[in-house]
Each structure stands twice: as structure tokens, then as C-alpha cells.
Amino acid sequence: MYRQLLRQFDFKPKKRLGQHFLVDEAVLERILSAAELSPGDIVIEIGPGLGILTEALAKQGARVIGVELDVKLVALLKKRLAGFPDVKIVHADVLKAAPWQLLQDNLPACDLVRGYKVIANLPYYITSPVLSHFLEAQPRPSKMVVMVQKEVGEAIAAAPGKMRLLSVKTQFYSRPAIVSYVPAASFYPPPKVDSVVLRLDVYSQPPLVKSGVSDVAGFFDIVMHGFSAPRKQLRNSLAHSLEMPPGQVVSLLEKAGIEPKRRAETLRLEEWRELWKVFAPFLCRPEPFTSGHPERSEGSCDAQGKLREGEECSPAQGKLREGSRDSSVARLPQNDIRGE
Ligand code: SAM
Numbered sequence: 001m002y003r004q005l006l007r008q009f010d011f012k013p014k015k016r017l018g019q020h021f022l023v024d025e026a027v028l029e030r031i032l033s034a035a036e037l038s039p040g041d042i043v044i045e046i047g048p049g050l051g052i053l054t055e056a057l058a059k060q061g062a063r064v065i066g067v068e069l070d071v072k073l074v075a076l077l078k079k080r081l082a083g084f085p086d087v088k089i090v091h092a093d094v095l096k097a098a099p100w101q102l103l104q105d106n107l108p109a110c111d112l113v114r115g116y117k118v119i120a121n122l123p124y125y126i127t128s129p130v131l132s133h134f135l136e137a138q139p140r141p142s143k144m145v146v147m148v149q150k151e152v153g154e155a156i157a158a159a160p161g162k163m164r165l166l167s168v169k170t171q172f173y174s175r176p177a178i179v180s181y182v183p184a185a186s187f188y189p190p191p192k193v194d195s196v197v198l199r200l201d202v203y204s205q206p207p208l209v210k211s212g213v214s215d216v217a218g219f220f221d222i223v224m225h226g227f228s229a230p231r232k233q234l235r236n237s238l239a240h241s242l243e244m245p246p247g248q249v250v251s252l253l254e255k256a257g258i259e260p261k262r263r264a265e266t267l268r269l270e271e272w273r274e275l276w277k278v279f280a281p282f283l284c285r286p287e288p289f290t291s292g293h294p295e296r297s298e299g300s301c302d303a304q305g306k307l308r309e310g311e312e313c314s315p316a317q318g319k320l321r322e323g324s325r326d327s328s329v330a331r332l333p334q335n336d337i338r339g340e
């Protein structure tokens with residue numbers, strides 16, 4: 001079928017857009033089964049491509065919003081799927097389309113309160129930003145079923161001992177599971193890497209938020225410092241990254257109940273929470289914007305995180321770090337994955 005479509009529409013796959021079309025029916029079935037669709041379910045599909053998965057989703061009764069960047073594929077999809085009134089094709093870069101906007105623009109108002117799922121054979125060059133885009137969104141999807149590069153999927157689903165920044169970030173928001181291993185031969189043209197189908201059951205409220213993490217951006221600041229030198233022991237990586245005296249770091253780690261010689265990759269999420277609790281007072285958090293002193297929000301800060309005008313201060317003393325000041329959510333790492 002894909003060969004016929006490619007010929008009929010005179011389409012040549014573009015490597016730069018990660019165009020590797022799924023041509024294995026058995027894998028398609030596994031994606032559908034992991035999605036656990038009920039008629040009427042709302043699905044955002046990223047990169048519908050030739051529309052083979054889109055059509056299968058629609059046949060299961062899903063209402064699909066397909067977001068495709070390639071204008072030629074948008075034309076193909078609109079023509080090919082014209083007989084499916086519950087499929088909307090949107091020409092956009094998914095990373096520039098807010099999930100709430102996609103839902104609002106393509107669904108009747110009465111459906112906006114329903115949850116939605118994200119299902120995709122992802123273009124691998126944007127795996128990490130896409131996860132971030134949806135897991136940090138409001139509203140978040142209830143479930144994501146995505147095809148990703150094998151190593152990336154394994155890192156996301158890793159257990160303590162093999163955790164990476166990407167694992168902590170994804171597991172903060174969702175419970176991941178690898179549904180299926182998929183060889184490169186299941187795609188046309190075949191990519192250079194193998195893949196996995198990954199299912200993320202997304203928490204409506206992250207368990208760590210329920211159990212006390214009140215500052216998500218601050219929490220991820222600490223996690224990022226912990227992973228700043230993953231091969232080093234935490235006492236060293238944290239002391240170096242936070243510019244704190246090693247003795248102080250050791251006593252804070254002990255206070256958190258964490259053996260200072262451990263490495264970041266071994267920590268459970270609950271241990272990161274304990275680490276955040278003891279290190280949070282040493283992180284700079286900005287004061288809210290003050291109308292009389294707008295420039296204060298751009299200034300530096302002291303050990304308690306209070307902003308001072310025109311001064312620099314180090315992390316241990318509350319140094320401001322890029323991206324840590326005004327984001328209420330943390331970004332998933334952009335460089336923690338290897339794309340194709
Ligand atoms: N879903 C199809 C399939 O399974 O055969 C195609 C999957 S292909 C791996 C990735 C698709 O994502 C391509 O159609 C590509 O054009 C599209 N794409 C790439 N970057 C995108 C972006 N930033 N926003 C939306 N779609 C994108």
C-alpha cells in the first residue's frame with residue numbers, strides 16, 4: 001500500500017523530517033492495542049505521514065487530530081482521508097502547536113473536557129522536545145503511545161541503576177513501559193537504528209507533587225545538577241556543579257538519607273525528592289515580579305534566594321542559573337538523546 005501511495009503522489013521521503021514510514025502491519029496492531037482506544041476517544045497524532053496509522057485509528061472510532069509539518073503530505077492526507085469526517089489534518093510544527101489550541105480548534109466545545117491521547121511514530125529528531133511539549137502541557141494527555149529509537153525508549157523506561165536525566169524527567173510525569181521491539185526493517189525507508197513502541201501512562205497529578213514537591217522547576221534544577229557529571233559520585237558532582245564546599249554537600253546528602261558515594265543513575269525518584277528538600281534552600285528562586293522594581297526580577301540573589309540588584313552570586317550562595325528562574329515547569333533535556 002505504501003509503495004502505491006508513494007508512486008501515486010510522486011512522494012520521496014525526506015530524511016531531514018525523519019520520514020520513515022511504518023510498513024509492518026503487526027507493529028501497527030501493537031500500537032493500536034497499547035492505545036486501548038474506545039469509540040470517540042480523542043487522539044493527537046504527530047506526523048501522520050502517509051496516513052496508514054491515522055486510518056487505522058479512525059477505523060477504531062477515534063477522533064484524530066493529525067499534525068503534519070510536510071505540506072506535501074498534508075495535501076496527500078487530506079485527499080486520502082477525505083472519507084473520514086472524524087480525522088482533522090493540521091499543517092503545523094507540532095512543537096509550535098499548543099495541545100490546548102489543537103483541541104480547541106478542532107473539537108466542539110463540549111468535548112474539550114474529555115481527555116486525549118497522543119499516538120505517533122515519532123520523527124526521532126524531536127523525540128525529547130515532543131515528550132516535554134506534551135508532558136508539561138495543560139491539559140496533559142492521559143496516555144502516549146509513541147515509537148522512539150530503541151536506546152531512547154530503554155533510557156526512558158530505565159530502573160534505578162541505569163537512570164538518566166531523561167528517565168527521571170519522563171518518570172516524574174508518567175509510568176513508562178516498552179510495549180514492543182521494532183526492527184529497522186519495519187519501516188520504509190529503513191532507519192539506521194532499531195525502535196521500540198513506548199507506552200506512557202501519564203499521571204493526572206505527578207506522585208512527587210502529591211508527596212510534597214511544591215517547586216517542580218527547583219526539583220529539576222537539583223536533578224540536573226546531580227546529573228551534571230553522571231560518572232562521578234554525587235558528593236563530587238553536586239559540590240562541583242553547585243559550587244558548594246564538599247563537606248557541606250556530604251552532610252546534606254546524609255541528611256537526605258543518601259550515601260554520598262552513590263551516583264545519580266542509582267537514585268529512585270523519591271530519593272531525588274529528599275535531595276531536593278535539603279538542597280532547595282540553597283537554590284536561588286526569584287521573588288515574584290515587583291511592580292515598583294521591575295529590574296529586580298533580572299538581578300542576582302543572596303543565599304536565601306532574595307534578589308539583589310547588580311550583583312552576582314554563586315549557586316551555593318544562591319546564584320541565578322539560566323532557565324531556572326521563572327519557569328514553573330522543567331524542560332525535558334534536549335541533548336540527552338541520540339537522534340538518528
Ligand atoms: N505516521 C507515519 C507512519 O507511521 O508511517 C509517519 C511517521 S514518520 C517517522 C514522522 C512524520 O512526522 C513524517 O510524516 C514527518 O513529515 C512528520 N514530522 C516531522 N517533523 C514534524 C514536526 N515538527 N511536526 C509535525 N510533524 C512532523
